[in-house]
Amino acid sequence: MLSGKKRGLQSIEFLQAPIISSSASVAGPLESKSSWAEDFDWIMEDYLLGESSWERTETKVLQQVIQIALDKQQLSFEDIEVFLAGDLLDQIISSNYTARELKTPFLGLYGACSTMAEAILIGAMLVEGGFFTRLVAAAGSHHYTAERQFRFPTEQGVQPAPYSQWTATAAGALVLEAQGNGPRVSSITIGRIVDMNQKDANNLGAAMAPAAADTIHRHFLDLNRDSDYYDLVVTGDLGLVGQDLLEELFVQQGVVPKPNISDCGVLLYDGIPEVNAGGSGCGCSACMLCGPLLKKMYRGDLQRLLFVATGALMSPTSTNQGESIPGIAHAVAIEI
Amino acid sequence: MTPDSNEERKKIEEQEYQQLVEQVRPRPNILLNCIWAFIIGGLICTLGQLILDYFRAQGMSMEDAGAMTAVSMIFLGALLTGLGWYDELGKKAGAGSIIPITGFANAIVASAMEYKREGYIFGVGARIFSIAGPTLLFGFVAAVIIGLVKYLTMLW
Structure with a gap:
């Protein structure tokens, strides 16, 4: 049976488009120097935030960004039916540990830097399909967790190539709902x-x-x-x-x-x-x-x-x- | 279209794309990098020479003074790594701060600091040579070969 929503080979057009009712972003110390600084909801004062490892900090930031997105709509963790998230680390640990705190049904995703779009498109299909009415999609990364996993220990003195990219210390989360106001x-x-x-x-x-x-x-x-x-x-x-x-x-x-x-x-x-x-x-x-x-x-x-x-x-x-x-x-x- | 020609077409596409990447990719400024490596690497070596001269002036033999200089430079490399300065130096100096013995100390201490969070056995112990390991291994291999050559020339 055709769904009537699939378009062409790889696309879907929603009939009752899900709403992004709230969103939040967190930026790291370096990222806060950008010209967008005013548009971030929270800026990390340092790379550890009093935690004992970079990985714990990444988890903390992911939790925090979800909390901020929910706070904007006076929602709590219990109001979330599903949580979709991913990160760059092996076994997507930051997302797993965040989900441990949320205690909601959880789907962990890995799409490297494409994870946020993957979470939104799966979330949108879950909402529009009528399976859930409210869920959270989130993704985050931390410069030093990625450095040590993919490249070198953080204190290693290496010269970056002029074309190499900088892994962002940042996170974003949004709430997708079947009804409400927003894009x-x-x-x-x-x-x-x-x-x-x-x-x-x-x-x-x-x-x-x-x-x-x-x-x-x-x-x-x-x-x-x-x-x-x-x-x-x-x-x-x-x-x-x-x-x-x-x-x-x-x-x-x-x-x-x-x-x-x-x-x-x-x-x-x-x-x-x-x-x-x-x-x-x-x-x-x-x-x-x-x-x-x-x-x-x-x-x-x-x-x-x-x-x-x-x-x-x-x-x-x-x-x-x-x-x-x-x-x-x-x-x-x-x-x- | 046969599978063969499909594969060939893909290969040509990949080659064309590779050429495009080479065109677009910014080149490292080799001259500037060499100058920085020369200046910082040179300063590190000058410091080593000063330390060597100091130990010689204290009446040490050349052999002892050399060993003491290596120990002092390793200590300095480790200290600067611990203070979080050596990686900043490395961004500018490149090979200039990797090649001297201070760079070797940096590789070992940086690994020790990074993996300490996984404990002393499976963290520090297992991964302390993750960067310096190749230098050690092939250093040993070179030593064995040179030892053999020396032995053989002595038999001659």
């Missing part, structure tokens, strides 16, 4: 893995850009839209290199979403010279969406947003074994 998740496109044989773990933007191009192209085809439909198309964390590559790929494919395309990894680190090629990490796009971008939508400055979070599904083990890095991108259309 709607109107359609989604589930991405597929695109692997262009990129093997440089310092250049994740290059691994993700083809996936972003593929998903955006697919979204426009499936829903019979062009880029003029959106006020802003914002990719996950391609960074400066990935963003340039995406533009080149668009030119090759003849897709032109040029006028209003940007990238969360570039936006978040705008004006922060310590970061070479922009940000990455699932907290980066989560924080930019749930903070500055959704606030723009609540204020009415943005009407139609296409959020395309991109993930480089990189594992140090497979990279060392000579495997290439698979990329993925999921698209979520949010409209007022």
